[in-house]
Amino acid sequence: xxxxxxxxxxxxxxxxxxxxxxxxxxxxxxxxxxxxxxxxxxxxxxxxxxxxxxxxxxxxxxxxxxxxxxxxxxxxxxxxxxxxxxxxxxxxxxxxx
Amino acid sequence: xxxxxxxxxxxxxxxxxxxxxxxxxxxxxxxxxxxxxxxxxxxxxxxxxxxxxxxxxxxxxxxxxxxxxxxxxxxxxxxxxxxxxxxxxxxxxxxxxxxxxxxxxxxxxxxxxxxxxxxxxxxxxxxxxxxxxxxxxxxxxxxxxxxxxxxxxxxxxxxxxxxxxxxxxxxxxxxxxxxxxxxxxxxxxxxxxxxxxxxxxxxxxxxxxxxxxxxxxxxxxxxxxxxxxxxxxxxxxxxxxxxxxxxxxxxxxxxxxxxxxxxxxxxxxxxxxxxxxxxxxxxxxxxxxxxxxxxxxxxxxxxxxxxxxxxxxxxxxxxxxxxxxxxxxxxxxxxxxxxxxxxxxxxxxxxxxxxxxxxxxxxxxxxxxxxxxxxxxxxxxxxxxxxxxxxxxxxxxxxxxxxxxxxxxxxxxxxxxxxxxxxxxxxxxxxxxxxxxxxxxxxxxxxxxxxxxxxxxxxxxxxxxxxxxxxxxxxxxxxxxxxxx
Numbered sequence: 052x053x054x055x056x057x058x059x060x061x062x063x064x065x066x067x068x069x070x071x072x073x074x075x076x077x078x079x080x081x082x083x084x085x086x087x088x089x090x091x092x093x094x095x096x097x098x099x100x101x102x103x104x105x106x107x108x109x110x111x112x113x114x115x116x117x118x119x120x121x122x123x124x125x126x127x128x129x130x131x132x133x134x135x136x137x138x139x140x141x142x143x144x145x146x147x148x
Numbered sequence: 149x150x151x152x153x154x155x156x157x158x159x160x161x162x163x164x165x166x167x168x169x170x171x172x173x174x175x176x177x178x179x180x181x182x183x184x185x186x187x188x189x190x191x192x193x194x195x196x197x198x199x200x201x202x203x204x205x206x207x208x209x210x211x212x213x214x215x216x217x218x219x220x221x222x223x224x225x226x227x228x229x230x231x232x233x234x235x236x237x238x239x240x241x242x243x244x245x246x247x248x249x250x251x252x253x254x255x256x257x258x259x260x261x262x263x264x265x266x267x268x269x270x271x272x273x274x275x276x277x278x279x280x281x282x283x284x285x286x287x288x289x290x291x292x293x294x295x296x297x298x299x300x301x302x303x304x305x306x307x308x309x310x311x312x313x314x315x316x317x318x319x320x321x322x323x324x325x326x327x328x329x330x331x332x333x334x335x336x337x338x339x340x341x342x343x344x345x346x347x348x349x350x351x352x353x354x355x356x357x358x359x360x361x362x363x364x365x366x367x368x369x370x371x372x373x374x375x376x377x378x379x380x381x382x383x384x385x386x387x388x389x390x391x392x393x394x395x396x397x398x399x400x401x402x403x404x405x406x407x408x409x410x411x412x413x414x415x416x417x418x419x420x421x422x423x424x425x426x427x428x429x430x431x432x433x434x435x436x437x438x439x440x441x442x443x444x445x446x447x448x449x450x451x452x453x454x455x456x457x458x459x460x461x462x463x464x465x466x467x468x469x470x471x472x473x474x475x476x477x478x479x480x481x482x483x484x485x486x487x488x489x490x491x492x493x494x495x496x497x498x499x500x501x502x503x504x505x506x507x508x509x510x511x512x513x514x515x516x517x518x519x520x521x522x523x524x525x526x527x528x529x530x531x532x533x534x535x536x537x538x539x540x541x542x543x544x545x546x547x548x549x550x551x552x553x554x555x556x557x558x559x560x561x562x563x564x565x566x567x568x569x570x571x572x573x574x575x576x577x578x579x580x581x582x583x584x585x586x587x588x589x590x591x592x593x594x595x596x597x598x599x600x601x602x603x604x605x606x607x608x609x610x611x612x613x614x615x616x617x618x619x620x621x622x623x624x625x626x627x628x629x630x631x632x633x
Contacts, residue, residue: 053311064200068197068200071193072193072194072197073366078186078189079186079187079190079191081182081183082182082186082228085179085183086389093169093172093173093175093176094167094169094172094316095168095173095242095315095318096164096165096167096168096246096311097164097311097315098164098318099311099315099319099516100242100316100318101314102320103319103320103323103326104322106233106323106326106332107231107322107323107325107326107329108235109234109601110325110329110331111228111232111235111325111326111329113329113330113331114224114227114228114231114329114330115228117224118187118224118225118227118228118600119219121318122221122225123216125217125221128217128604129214
């Protein structure tokens with residue numbers, strides 16, 4: 052049974068998760084690029100259909116922007132948490148030994 | 149000189165079909181698919197991180213807030229991925245349908261031009277021949293050319309129609325993506341604090357225009373669409389007000405009491421493909437307020453002793469207690485505190501306490517409520533036709549008249565109660581691009597059997613009058629149980 056006052060997970064694991072998510076956030080940046088600013092619809096041929104596509108694209112852009120910003124701050128928060136936990140707790144592997 | 153053969157077809161590819169670029173559509177579809185993949189990968193990474201980190205119990209609070217945040221973010225990303233995939237699938241399908249339509253249309257146009265050239269050549273040849281030697285054209289050949297011309301016109305029209313259908317279906321699919329996104333979803337189904345109310349967004353529509361928006365019913369008998377008028381939604385679009393109905397041996401129904409496979413809303417399954425894109429609930433006032441003259445007449449009648457009584461009593465104060473099931477069935481939630489529903493009072497419409505002067509032995513006495521029939525206040529008369537338990541006022545009964553006047557005042561004051569209603573406005577879009585709305589209003593009435601909910605469909609006649617028709621709920625059919633002797 053681990054000591055409840057100590058961390059069981061290594062802060063490096065948290066930092067790893069943060070780094071991994073940061074990398075994915077970079078991948079999502081390409082997606083964000085597709086939704087950044089007004090972008091013409093492909094030649095759909097029909098005015099009503101083009102309007103519907105642009106509206107869907109515009110609404111989706113809102114969600115993409117939110118998700119990208121949140122993802123980035125989430126990854127950063129994880130990195131910060133890893134540093135904080137390391138400072139607070141030391142190295143749990145040493146403590147376990 | 150007269151032209152022989154069919155008139156020149158002069159077929160052209162419709163400009164909107166000519167402007168389509170299926171390759172560009174497919175390229176954009178690939179882009180959306182790639183974006184969806186990226187969002188999916190990040191959502192999966194987040195979920196994996198939660199699984200790896202949370203069970204390791206790194207300070208409880210941190211773990212739980214990480215899990216909550218991560219899962220919310222994962223859900224957002226899953227939403228992005230699903231929307232991206234839907235856009236990609238729709239664009240791909242549209243590209244395929246338009247490519248086919250354009251190929252068909254182009255073939256018809258090409259063949260039409262060949263036929264035009266052929267007829268023109270024959271005309272020129274025929275015109276060059278000297279009049280006496282000119283033989284009449286072959287009627288069979290002329291008929292073949294005319295049939296070919298009709299067929300080519302029909303092919304071009306069919307291809308154009310196919311393209312229109314493809315555009316309508318793609319528009320509906322794009323709309324579904326848009327209306328699932330948080331901003332538009334909140335606008336359509338959010339609270340009424342944006343000031344949108346159905347009563348201020350209803351308008352009349354000529355019957356022809358309503359029919360054009362609604363389309364042709366797929367069922368000829370025993371089911372169809374009622375309704376009239378149009379509702380402007382919170383998104384600014386115009387939705388025709390439609391009330392589907394269906395008939396069976398038990399009657400005519402406009403809604404289902406329980407979810408049904410062959411629902412009334414789909415005309416028993418004959419009109420599938422409807423998706424709800426928004427629902428608004430709230431309290432609103434419908435119809436014009438009672439006029440001052442009407443109220444004055446009722447009060448005057450009351451002071452003359454003829455106060456009209458309302459059948460049952462509408463309880464606008466109970467409207468906030470209304471709740472709806474997912475299928476839109478209204479229920480009254482259990483009341484709390486001041487809004488508690490009082491036990492129903494007996495006496496049908498005579499629920500207002502009536503005061504009167506009554507004779508007690510040799511004295512006149514006043515009772516505030518003659519319906520209570522207390523023995524000491526009952527009139528003792530020799531006549532056998534007077535019920536002993538009923539207090540009988542002397543005449544002239546000035547207090548009674550005053551009371552009647554007050555009752556008239558109360559009735560006049562409650563005239564506008566029927567205007568205040570709860571409403572449920574639903575907005576739907578079909579996969580084929582049709583849209584429709586339905587506004588049902590709800591009033592709560594106290595009756596001898598307790599409070600009941602009155603549900604009415606709202607429509608606006610082409611003349612601009614507000615129409616209300618009771619919703620008729622279809623109960624599930626009782627299963628037929630075969631008995632074995």
